[in-house]
Amino acid sequence: MRKLGFDDDARMVVRIAQDRARSLQHPGIGSEHLLYGLADSPTRAGSVAREHGLTPGGVAMQTERLLTPSRTMFAGLDAGALATIGIDLNAVREAVEANFGLATAALPALTRRQRARLPGHMLVTSRAR
Incomplete structure (x- = not known):
């Protein structure tokens, strides 16, 4: 064959x-x-x-x-769905950035092995x- x-x-x-x-x-x-x-x-x-x-x-x-x-921890969250239970996603995002800085909201970079x-x-x- x-x-x-x-x-x-x-x-x-x-x-x-x-x-x-x-x-x-x-x-x-x-x-x-x-x-x-x-x-x-x-x-x-x-x-x-x-x-x-x-x-x-x-x-x-x-x-x-x-x-x-997406490179932020807020990516993929449905602002509309959260609003229906009383959570303002923009307010949460602003509070995190104000208290901890912009870098905190970003996901960690890929490791060297993942980028290889x-x-x-x-x-x-x-x-x-």
Whole structure:
């Protein structure tokens, strides 16, 4: 039985995805990187994807929006929901910043291990496989 491998176009998409993952300092190649690689590739599949609105810029923007964590402890809190139980999120934020400074409201920076760029080949995440 012959083992099937990637053709040149598929390898190109994976290579673009790997470069994208590295540029974002992500630890592996995820489905979002593969989608970017497809949208950015000069292959026929990439051309069809772009014709249907899948652009590298659009993928990059959505990836950043969905995967980049907000840098404050107040991110993700629903001000409207808190207001229904009598909590004014803006007042809480102002009180924390006034009493403890702006730095307290920020989440800790990534550790060196989390930021580390991996040399050579990158692993593909289980979701992307």
